Amino acid sequence: MTDIAMHGHGVRGMKRETLHSFDGIGDPGKFGKMFPHLLPLHADDEALFELAKAMRDKGQPGENPDTSGDNQKIPAGYTYLGQFIDHDITLDTTPLDQQKADPKATQNFRTPALDLDSLYGDGPAIHPYLYQRDQDTFKIVPKLLIGRTGESPDQNGNQIPSQPNDLPRNQVGHALIFDERNDENLLVAQLHLLMLKFHNAVVDWLKDGGSTLQGTALFLEARRIVTWHYQWIVLFDFVERLTEPGLINRIKKDGRRFYRFKLRPYMPAEFAAACYRLGHSMIRETYSHNRVFGPEPGTFANGTLGLLFFFTGKSGKIVGELAPEPPEPPPSPQKQLPSNWAIDWRRFFDIEGEGGPDFGFNFSRKLDPFIAPSLHKLPGLRSDPTEQEEREANLAFRNLRRGVQIGLPSGQAICRAMNIEPMTPEEVAAGSDGAAAKKHGLHEATPLWYYVLKEAEHYHQGQRLGPMASTIVAETFLGMVHGDTESFPWRRSNWKPELPCQQDGHFTMADLIRFVNDINPVGP
Template sequence: MARGHGFSARNGENQPLGEFTQTGKFGRLFPRLPAFTPSVEKLTELGNAMIDPNPELPEGDNNQVPAGYTYLGQFIDHDITLDTSSLQEVLVDPLAVRNFRTPMLDLDSIYGSGPLAQPYLYRLDDPSLFLIGETSQGGGDPSIPPGFPNDLPRVKSGLAILGDSRNDENLIVAQLHLAFLKFHNKVVAGLRDGSIKALHSIDKPIFEQARELVIWHYQWIVLFDFLARVIDKDQLESVLKNGRRFFKFKEQPFIPVEFSVAAFRLGHSMIRAVYDYNRVFTPLPGGVVPATLDLLFTFTAKSNRDGAINVPVPSDWIIDWRRFFDIDSNVATNPSRKLDTSLVDPLKNIPNIPAPTSLSVRNLLRGRSMGLPSGQSVARFMRFKPLSPAEIAQGKDGAVAAKHNLHVESPLWYYILKEAQVQGKGLRLGQVGSRILAEVFVGLLEADSSSFIARNPEWKPTLPAKVHGTFSMADMLKFVDDVNPIG
């Protein structure tokens, strides 16, 4: 397996975490392919047609991918990319756009720059441990007391104290961020009591030992739990065994815009309008109200339109992870929605953002401003057979695409979702989308001299798991032992 050079000096054995933290750049996978720039009007009409008319019909569910992976994908995205540039009609050079995250699967969204540089993320009495916040009194079930250690740490205003503020934009991602904080703290406890062994030298500080174990198990989850569920496994195995063909760089990797603006926006299609969140907020009998997307944004400080009145998170809004990952066979999980060109209706009009407020329209216009090539040109370049115009023209959105001749050459994000619908039957990405994700994730790991692929490609996870030598999100949450605190 190919080796890469460390992205920053903090990968050195004797460098304190964060001292030389660097951010990255965006770039192109296919710089020789021409930009595909249909008119804004055509893309707007196509985006507005990408709405699921029946978002709760089970025919639109993907029962092979539990809904938790939708938000794990968002969490991973926040770990490797942060583009603060505004949406523009003019073409943007990706090389001029700064990525404010390190393009590594290193959980810098969790660890920040470490306890020396950002001590406010950590406990004052024990800087090896993350701060954890406490919940407030809930109104859905007042019998559940406040004071559970199940919220992000927060300042007086209600804003969360964390390495990436975007992880407090919706409640599921916020609870996922919290789970990773607790994962680290649990590993620290295990190293201290001897129930867990360090990966390498025990001369390292306990924080560094725990961080390395957490990151390697997280990287395994990304490759063999998340990716293996949402992409064509043949493409992942091909990249792992035969190497990358398209994601090329010299010493430092970058984030390709074909990845960040198109392929890795697959999760937008997976979002549900309503969730069975816990025993209180569920559409099932006995629930108070279902957990709608609007409510999931309400119980955060960053997205709440009414300010910080709903944080700290109420105790009755603590997540029941059994309903989002395959943890307990006796509890049904929320399935994600199928990977296709239909997004749920709430995403058609997102509040508190500049126009356009439709997520699908914004994605299409972002692809245009970044000068992405058409999906068909990428397929041909990759030596895959492109979807036929008739395949693209299927459905309500396909009819709009055909109206504007976008079924012959299609926007890359739209093409990748249509490819998933046609080739993957809505259960996983097709060839182009799968190959882009496989190349980029494997490439980022190979370029990081501290990753398990670069340091020990034969390594297997060592923490407790349902299947020895593997590790999944379900395994991580069971290890943390905080699956359903309110019962």
């Protein structure tokens, strides 16, 4: 069953005893709880599995989802930006011996920060393998390495040439990136690549603008610009879309009330094990990747979730329910991705002026209690599984059980602690999923992750988070930025994005993609 242990993006192996609480005297260490004094919710695996099974989106694995479940307010690219961000904030490079020496994670650990260490590692001096070299002098230059795709055909038999559209890879196909979780599926991998290109474009922009900076100084300045624009996007483009309107600015002005620490931010269990797993509900069963792979007639194959996981440098390893039949012609395993896999960003972010009626746009799925069918059977499940194996392969069950394992309180208890009126038991019990919760009394004391999704559905028809989850998510992201002494709020509190943007002083993912200017490598 080890294959089923797909990357949980960072809290892997987190044990209950690592969850120190914030006692008001010191910071809790790496992980902690926002509400340490609330009682944990107890629920047995049977009840959780029944609820998990009721949290299944309509349709079958590989089938296009019905459009009524689409969230027209959030393009699908933000789902995987969310995953990229998760990998950034949960990356822990602490050597194993240090982890063992400090099992409660109270010292010597990196703090969660939006600092793009997943991109830069510890910089060119410590991790030179991530960086380019000057062909003549062999000196490291301040740009990040980019890989090339291999020539491959489109559905009309025309060859799409090799292009700089893959992660850099070694001879056996492993991505040369600082966090290999970003090679886990095509979209997160292409987003990582986009960020590599963003850094390189900023270096060029500085030079073209007449900057006299060289070497390390040029690298540091480009890194600052990239990181601050990314932090802006996370707060004012990504979190702003997910949470209640204006909340980010309100908390920025009035201060955080629940995510508190003295010096160093910690990773709140309520966020990592429940609220921020909101992304699992946004995942679509199928995508329109580009003109070659999508649901439109005449493409090579539909962009199923299975292919999304098959289409990475790890192809061949992740074959199972999510990747049933490798499509022809892509060969497997890959040492370099074929050119025809490169993402057409116009289909994933609202890049005004680039769109048109003749291609498929992907919305994320609604923030509601329904999870894509394929995620109820993660790869690696045997054809004749035991019930225990089936549970382990069900992402909804895994999330619910993780909450219980680490002692999270119910959604209602957290609402009361935050002075927010919880949903009534009748409201939680609504729908077929609610009925499964009610059968086990979970409509009165509700697992936090399920409550978060139910709240989004109840208050905002699944278009954004409800009041409790909005506050936890917004406070956590703001806290991470406030706790990072290199972040823009620390260094220059009135800083505004300096790169070109469509709306003055507000930089979005669409602006970033336009700036990189490689919007649709596969061609129209």
